[in-house]
Amino acid sequence: MTEYTDRQGHTHALPDAAAEAQVRADDRAHVFHSWSAQGLIDPLPVAAGEGSTFWDYEGNAYLDFSSQLVNLNLGHQHPDLVASIQQQAGRLATIQPAIASDVRGELARLIAEVAPDGFEKVFFTNGGAEANEYAVRMARQVTGRRKVLSMYRSYHGSTSTAISLTGDPRRWANDPSDIGAVRFFGPYLYRSPFHSETLEQESERALAHLEQTILLEGPSTIAAIIIETVVGTNGVLVPPPGYLQGVRELCDRFGILYIADEVMVGFGRLGEWFGIDAFGARPDLITFAKGVNSGYVPLGGVVISDRVAEFFDRTAFPGGLTYSGHPLACAAGVATFEVFRRDGILERVRDLGERIVEPTLRGWVESHPSVGEVRGRGLFWAVELVRDKETREPLVPFNAAGADAAPMGAFAAAAKKAGVWPFVHFNRTHIAPPLVISEDDLVRGLSVIDEALTVADAYTTS
Known part of the structure; x- marks a missing residue:
């Protein structure tokens, strides 16, 4: 052997x-x-x-x-994550999401504590694609609009709306799925579609292009713009200075929600709890998965800004999952926070x-x-x-x-x-x-x- x-x-x-x-x-x-x-x-x-x-x-x-x-x-x-799952399985292996769970609530609180100010609620999913699906569903409910803008060089998941929003070739065989998806060019200085020569030019011209896309699609028809904070599989494209702040300004001007897809870069990949922390950006919804518990048990979710969460105080949210916030997954998530803090x-x-x-x-x-x-x-x-x-x-x-x-x-x-x-x-x-x-x-x-x-x-x- x-x-x-x-x-x-x-x-x-x-x-x-x-x-x-x-x-x-x-x-x-x-x-x-x-x-x-x-x-x-x-x-x-x-x-x-x-x-x-x-x-x-x-x-x-x-x-x-x-x-x-x-x-x-x-x-x-990782011994701490393995032990957390074993201990949780020995105490309470599973419970449905309509019942309060100590470990689910603890993980939600820990996530809210490291999210930007004004983000107190977390909706748990089983992975990143579902997180993006539900973030879009929230945006459409809140705004009463249908369209969602996403970049050509992007990946948001393989479920119906998520694959429609995806900008790489994995979308092609699945079209059309969600007819509300509209794509635009994001910044990519090395292969600039805007013929830019500097990061500043690329940021300015990419924002002008996005604004034109919004105007031509009709601002009153657009619910959200979804952006990977740093584009992942499609090139590790780091946003140039001012770009994400410019997206925020456009969203505010036209009443559009900004969804930050942090499925790949959230929970430490960039050296920050959330990638947006590195760029001073402020979205309305943050999606996560992967690094929240290293995938030891499937887990994802949406961190919801207070202004979006308040909409659902008296309006039922039309969605749910049998395994939302599964105790074994959340236990590994709580252990992840402990390891991050203990080990720097x-x-x-x-x-x-x-x-x-x-x-x-x-x-x-x-x-x-x-x-x-x-x-x-x-x-x-x-x-x-x-x-x-x-x-x-x-x-x-x-x-x-x-x-x-x-x-x-x-x-x-x-x-x-x-x-x-x-x-x-x-x-x-x-x-x-x-x-x-x-x-x-x-x-x-x-x-x-x-x-x-x-x-x-x-x-x-x-």
Whole structure:
């Protein structure tokens, strides 16, 4: 049997080859996977995880530089989160949402305490897509309007309204779902649709474009604008100075609600409780999931501003979920707050991002012909890969598949072979390890990515 050693120095045996064969057989015969042609995939069986590392059945270790789906903020098998679930299961495993639950109420209070002033209520869901669905439902109820504006480069979930609001190609096969969805271009200086040359220009021109979109769609028809505070899967696009404040001003002027989608960047990913704290923005509704309890049990929700919550004091909210605020999920959420505060998670994310990640990635722009731009904050960064730095031609075409995507596939394979599991999307690799990663592992993982980029360099033309 193959063994691995956990963070306490204890050695554990991994299952044998027969166990791996059974996992593969069951998966291929019976599991229907998301976003995939079922006959063209071969999922890796994972046997164990610990901290920032997981192991396959052959004992190969992988540094998890994607935090699975950018949700495993406190890493694999965090003892405090595991213990909180075990203790809650032994006391009260589940209770319906119409009954008051101590752990649900405690987590709601903890979230409200770190949210901006004037946010006191939390509606719990089972994940981020549902959180966005319900935030939109609230906005439509409060305003009496139907349309919702979202960015082209965005992802808000795969349920009906959420996928309609999504701006990347995953929406295409699902259209039309919610005919009230309207898209606009957000700021993206490196590939500016507004021909901007500075961040200030990009902010100003993107806001002018958004204003024109509002006017042409009809302000009186628009319920909300939903924006990922930092665009996640579609590029780690950090808003330029003044942009989110400008969105707030437009919303105030036209009576539109501003929804901040914090599903990916909430709970520490940027070194803040909520990403909006880094930009001085003030939305009306904040959606969250992923990092609230690292996905140990499915959980998401909407943090509701007082002015929106007051609307429902005498008006019934038309929505609910059987597992809303599930006690096991909330117990892990409460434990997450305890770990964050005890271990100074926010402070270490800011430190590692500023001291280790940013200077390392900025050095890659100079040392690798395939690296066109790096951008990010905290432990959330994107490395944009190009064939030609002068023309900024992407390393692979937009929405590339098959042979067209081969350069990115070769890069990812090199990283995995060297023991790092990367996050790749289109022509980018993202740096998003667990927030508890050790400094040594972070440096080692970045070194592996640095070496794997030489594979991408071979495809450049400049």
